[in-house]
Amino acid sequence: MTIAVSLPAEDKTEWWCQMLRDLMPDWEIQPLDKVQDPDAVTYTVVWRPVTGAMKPFSNLKAIVSLGAGIDHVLADKLLPQDVPIIRTVGTDLTQRMKEYVALHVLRHHREMPAIEANQGRKRWEQIIVPPATQRRVGVMGLGNLGSAAAELLSQIGFQVVGWSRSPKELKGVQCYSGADGFQSFLEGTEILVCLLPLTDGTRGILNADTFNQLKRGASIINAARGPHMVDSDLIEALNSGQIGAATLDVFHVEPLPDTHPFWSNPKITVTPHIASMIDAPTGSKIVAKNIRIFEETGTVPDLADAKRGY
Numbered sequence: 001m002t003i004a005v006s007l008p009a010e011d012k013t014e015w016w017c018q019m020l021r022d023l024m025p026d027w028e029i030q031p032l033d034k035v036q037d038p039d040a041v042t043y044t045v046v047w048r049p050v051t052g053a054m055k056p057f058s059n060l061k062a063i064v065s066l067g068a069g070i071d072h073v074l075a076d077k078l079l080p081q082d083v084p085i086i087r088t089v090g091t092d093l094t095q096r097m098k099e100y101v102a103l104h105v106l107r108h109h110r111e112m113p114a115i116e117a118n119q120g121r122k123r124w125e126q127i128i129v130p131p132a133t134q135r136r137v138g139v140m141g142l143g144n145l146g147s148a149a150a151e152l153l154s155q156i157g158f159q160v161v162g163w164s165r166s167p168k169e170l171k172g173v174q175c176y177s178g179a180d181g182f183q184s185f186l187e188g189t190e191i192l193v194c195l196l197p198l199t200d201g202t203r204g205i206l207n208a209d210t211f212n213q214l215k216r217g218a219s220i221i222n223a224a225r226g227p228h229m230v231d232s233d234l235i236e237a238l239n240s241g242q243i244g245a246a247t248l249d250v251f252h253v254e255p256l257p258d259t260h261p262f263w264s265n266p267k268i269t270v271t272p273h274i275a276s277m278i279d280a281p282t283g284s285k286i287v288a289k290n291i292r293i294f295e296e297t298g299t300v301p302d303l304a305d306a307k308r309g310y
Contacts, residue, residue: 002040003291004057006032007047007066012280016045016066019284024291043291052078062086062294064287066278068093068145070304071198071225086294087302087310088278090286094148097276100223101139101149101193102156104247104269108191108219109135109158113245117266132157136215138189140205141196141224142168142175143310145276149195161185165201186213191221197310198225208233217244223275226251231262238267249275 003020007013013031020029028040032049035041038056046054047066054063055078062084065073070085107113111127118125129135135158139150142164154160154172162170163185167177176185186192192214196202206222207230220243222229231252237243247269248262254273262268290300304310 001042002028002030002035002037003043003045004030004032004035004041005045006049006053015280016284019280020045020288023284023288045287046073048072049076051076054078054080062291064088064290065304066283066287068143068276069197069225070306070310074306074309084294084299085304085306086290086300087304088283088286088290089144089302090282092282093276093278094145097145097195097223098149098152100249100275101195101221102152104221105137105153105158105191105193106156107269108221108245108247109137113267113269133159135159135191136161136189137191137193138163138185139173139193139195140164140185141194142170142173143195143197146193146195149193161189183213186210188215189218190215191219194220194222194224194228196224196228198227199309203227204230206230206234208237211237211243214243216242218242219244220246220248222246223249226254235261235265238265243267245269247271249273 005013005017007016017029017031032044032053039059041057042059042061043064044054044060045064045066060080060083063073064086066088068087068089070087073085109129109132111129114127137153137158137160139146139162142150142162147170150160150162150173151170160172161174161176163176163182168175194206206228211233234246245267249271250273256262256270262270293300
């Protein structure tokens with residue numbers, strides 16, 4: 001029985017292989033591109049696999065996504081059909097996303113971009129902001145990561161509203177759902193956080209129409225997927241003042257090309273897809289546990305729905 005591992009960087013692939021070998025000594029763990037016997041591969045562990053990379057594996061029992069999202073797996077148009085996809089989530093990833101969201105919501109709430117700009121100009125200006133109890137923050141996407149982030153923001157004291165595809169109930173969070181609840185969710189929101197899964201229904205959802213329904217001068221934080229954003233609409237909204245600032249962790253093309261206008265826009269903070277990274281020492285334990293459970297039961301709690309997209 002072989003587990004094939006593939007990440008964009010060769011050194012990271014080997015790092016994960018070694019971690020899994022230590023945890024699963026009875027299994028053969030190999031980099032995907034070095035597999036000698038494709039018929040022996042029963043599981044793949046992947047992040048952004050190359051198109052067609054898994055097509056030779058006719059005995060696949062499951063594909064393990066090294067992350068909470070599966071869109072990078074589904075992007076492979078040659079993906080073997082009807083093979084279950086297991087998401088990799090855990091307390092480590094959730095904690096890191098909570099930290100990232102709290103950091104940047106507080107940063108926008110306390111007008112830190114303007115304060116940092118004033119430092120460069122040696123300008124002493126005491127910017128007065130309302131307390132968090134008077135600031136409305138909206139979280140789009142109330143899955144594992146979104147729910148945890150929304151509840152933390154509520155504990156800090158923000159007025160938190162959440163929006164998801166289906167109805168949810170969260171302590172301290174006013175929840176909206178579906179197309180009927182989207183406008184009510186956006187109205188009056190001053191900081192918008194996107195943690196949605198990427199599906200056909202959410203692609204391009206951060207667009208001019210969405211921005212125009214927010215409170216003028218609102219801030220945007222996208223820590224979900226780059227294709228949620230219509231880049232040109234954001235630039236236009238920043239130029240007009242409808243959006244005051246943005247923090248972006250994900251992009252249509254990664255790494256973000258040197259020529260992209262986001263790099264030089266003073267109203268945009270660019271972070272290099274670091275909001276909730278998974279590392280091999282922690283993530284390999286989750287992967288090993290999930291594969292063992294799947295071997296025994298044929299399912300796991302974090303089994304994704306490929307048709308739904310998450």
